[in-house]
Amino acid sequence: MSQTPPTILYCHCQYAQVVPKEVKDAVLKKLCDSGIAFEAVADLCEMAARRDPALQRLAGSGAVKIAACFPRAVKWLFHQANAPLALDTTEVLNMRVQNAEEVIAKLLSSELEANLPKGKVTASDAPKPEIAELAN
Amino acid sequence: MSLSDPALRIVLYEGSGAEPLDGPARYSAVSALLEKGYAVTRSAADRPVAPADRSPLLVLGRFNGQPPEVPESDVTIRFQDISALAPAQLGDAVETVRNESGAAKHGAWKPWFPVIDYDRCTNCMQCLSFCLFGVYGVDGDKHIQVQNNDNCKTNCPACSRVCPEAAIMFPKYKAGPINGDTVSDSDLAKEKMKVDISALLGGDVYAMLRLRSEKAKSRFSKERDSDKALTERQKCLIKLAAAGDIPPEVLMSLPSPEEIARRAEEATAKAQAALAAQKA
Numbered sequence: 001m002s003q004t005p006p007t008i009l010y011c012h013c014q015y016a017q018v019v020p021k022e023v024k025d026a027v028l029k030k031l032c033d034s035g036i037a038f039e040a041v042a043d044l045c046e047m048a049a050r051r052d053p054a055l056q057r058l059a060g061s062g063a064v065k066i067a068a069c070f071p072r073a074v075k076w077l078f079h080q081a082n083a084p085l086a087l088d089t090t091e092v093l094n095m096r097v098q099n100a101e102e103v104i105a106k107l108l109s110s111e112l113e114a115n116l117p118k119g120k121v122t123a124s125d126a127p128k129p130e131i132a133e134l135a136n
Numbered sequence: 137m138s139l140s141d142p143a144l145r146i147v148l149y150e151g152s153g154a155e156p157l158d159g160p161a162r163y164s165a166v167s168a169l170l171e172k173g174y175a176v177t178r179s180a181a182d183r184p185v186a187p188a189d190r191s192p193l194l195v196l197g198r199f200n201g202q203p204p205e206v207p208e209s210d211v212t213i214r215f216q217d218i219s220a221l222a223p224a225q226l227g228d229a230v231e232t233v234r235n236e237s238g239a240a241k242h243g244a245w246k247p248w249f250p251v252i253d254y255d256r257c258t259n260c261m262q263c264l265s266f267c268l269f270g271v272y273g274v275d276g277d278k279h280i281q282v283q284n285n286d287n288c289k290t291n292c293p294a295c296s297r298v299c300p301e302a303a304i305m306f307p308k309y310k311a312g313p314i315n316g317d318t319v320s321d322s323d324l325a326k327e328k329m330k331v332d333i334s335a336l337l338g339g340d341v342y343a344m345l346r347l348r349s350e351k352a353k354s355r356f357s358k359e360r361d362s363d364k365a366l367t368e369r370q371k372c373l374i375k376l377a378a379a380g381d382i383p384p385e386v387l388m389s390l391p392s393p394e395e396i397a398r399r400a401e402e403a404t405a406k407a408q409a410a411l412a413a414q415k416a
Binding site: 018040 | 141142143145159160162163166167169170171172173174175176177178179180181189190191240242243245246247248249251252253254255256282285286305307308309310312315316317318
């Protein structure tokens, strides 16, 4: 039985210099060369700050592989955007510490190694953001 | 930028009715758009992409003058033929569409704000009582949460230093565990030490800042040589910045001592009310 492959999400960390430029550029270049479908965002932090509905779409679209930074930060960034990630179908590749070859190999692999921190809070029981400034 | 404005979503279309891009051209186009702050979907048949929502949508492609037909939709969809555009021109063309659509402008604000790790947070409210800028609040169940991201002072991770559980992250910070790296036992010991240091300095960091600020003002009033006074103030700020990891520009922009006291009282009252409600 064929399974739907995971969505691929790449973060360019545009507004800080904490992800090595050579790593993020090499990962993006390989993604573009591969010809596969992917989502690229300029900066996940910026999207989380604005509670961008795109994060809910991404978190809700099934299995996802994310090339960004530390899994703990990514998990709670999505939560803060009211878009909690599924713990068992999300893999985060860390471009701050992993090299480009490793990141791209894992992004393109048919295997998914879920690696979000498994703590006391899950997608369903996390406190729900109530953002007065954004309430309509 | 208002954080509530919808963002323009961009789709790089290479399907039926459009000429596909080769790898280098695709990379140039996507890079140019990311550097302008946009999110880009590169669709293909092999795997899913995020479905549409009500955000305005711009579809880019080499259409040779004939954009693909799309079914009727509530979403505003615009098309841009990129056949003749260099990457630099592409960014400008998209900016024009963004302006016309009224979508959010990116890059006006560095996204620097705290992110709470609820696996670690014990809801002690120390962050709420510490922050003078109203970044934190509580939800209906009296759980701490980040409510006003854009009130946070860029590059200032001070609240993460007072968290006894190392539960506050700033993903763009240089070092762990504040950047989201795994928290070790030694990190926890360090965090506790920092709280103790702050207590030794007079109960809280803001009390220390207030005292420093008053001393600096006093020096200004007595000092005839303004250059010397300025040097002294800068020395003072550098010391504080080094001790507490607080950027000098944040210290320079602190409100008056009276206003600091008022805000500190307000924040403490909020935290105490939340803690009392938890116990009730």
